[in-house]
Amino acid sequence: MRRSGNKPPYLRIAREIEHRIDTGAFRQGDRVPSIRQVAAQWGVATATATKALDTLRRRGRVVAVPRIGFVVAGPPALPRPEPRAGHAGRTVRAPSTAAVKDRNSERERIVRAAITLADAHGFEAVSMRGIAASLGIPTMSLYGLIRGKQELAALMADTVFGELELPQEPPASWRARLELAARLLWRLYVNHPWLTRITSLTHPEPSPNMLEFGSWGMSVVHVCGLDPAAARTVWWAVVNHVQGTATNLETQHAMEQHTGLTPDQWYDLHLPAFRAELSGAPQLDDRLEFDLTAFFEAGLRLLLDGVSVQIGRQHRA
Structure with missing residues (x-):
């Protein structure tokens, strides 16, 4: 030795x-x-x-x-x-059971405070100093429980994914199941627009609640009758549509605060310029309305129509 x-x-x-x-x-x-x-x-x-x-x-x-x-x-x-x-x-000695419970409880308090800050002011407003101030504790005490903003972000994401209520008996048809999965995820992003900043299709976090939703979603896709590779692509396409559309939620909120105008009011104000610059495009109505939830639903229908065609082709092959 x-x-x-x-x-x-x-x-x-x-x-x-x-x-x-x-x-x-x-x-x-x-x-x-x-x-x-x-x-x-x-x-x-x-x-x-x-x-x-x-x-x-x-x-x-x-x-x-x-x-x-x-x-x-x-x-x-x-x-x-x-x-x-x-x-x-x-x-x-190893920490006692009570000490572990206290530590977990304190970590949960920190994560919940961070979520509250992000919901109110966006993810950029989340800082150890801001969390400590909201909890009335010294900033340095947080670093013994959370190792930094990267770990905090992962815990925040997993916590809000835990809010999803997945049905024990999902709808019978593959399309109804995918619609339900997409709408559950969309509602999560509507409630927490900052979530798009810290979730990634290419680098997903292997955390419990996010994995549970992903596993449930993949099982939904498998009833389509597609081969595994095609089924994964369908699921990722649905998730990407939801997340991609949701990236506009935080921007919309910021623009409304900056301009004082809703999307409809913004389009109305700029309608003459749009008509002049888009002369080759379809005729624009006198009043343009733009709602992100309606846009999400329209895109979801188009996406699932395409999935239906793919399923039909595979069954005929």
Whole structure:
């Protein structure tokens, strides 16, 4: 076995800082020494100090917070033996069930506060400082529970997907099932327009509630009788139509605030210019009406009409 004294300096530094976290010298949300402080305290190069802190980050013991530095992410999930001489029999206990419940409850409070902020002011308004202010707690205390905005966004998305009420007995026909799935998803985006900012067709989050909806949706498509590849394409096309149309919801709200005009009023105001510039297009009515929900429904009908044609072709083949 390799003696601890022969370990590279960055590992010895990482272990000493980790020991301070385990013993409570550094608590959740506390700042740990900066790269410059580590270099000065342990007498090493800044590259070695950087490597030590990055080791702790990769182990999940600290997180890097912009303009603040590295802060403690939380205790380890499992008991860890105490390495110091004279304490061979001691271990750091795993968090109790009550502590885990309290931690989960606090995380849920943070996520719910973030959702409330996003619903009211958009995703750009969500920040650790804003959440902490709304909850009346120190900003630094959040970093021991949430590792940053990326993790927060994933938790927000999964939480709102948990609002979906999926029927135990869906409609019998494939078309009615897809219409239901699309409308459930559309209503979710209407209630939370910021959600389009943090959900991706190409990089979906493997989180429980989102996976449950995706699994339910794919099972819906399978009753179409299409081959698996075609069925996946149909489902992705439906999801993309909903999400793509929903990207306009947040923009519409911002434009209404900026201009003071609804979409119908905007079209009415600019109708003469539209007619002049679109002379080769179909004649525009005296009054143009544009409603995103109606547009979503019209697009869904066109999409499912195309699916119906594809199903008919495959059955005839």
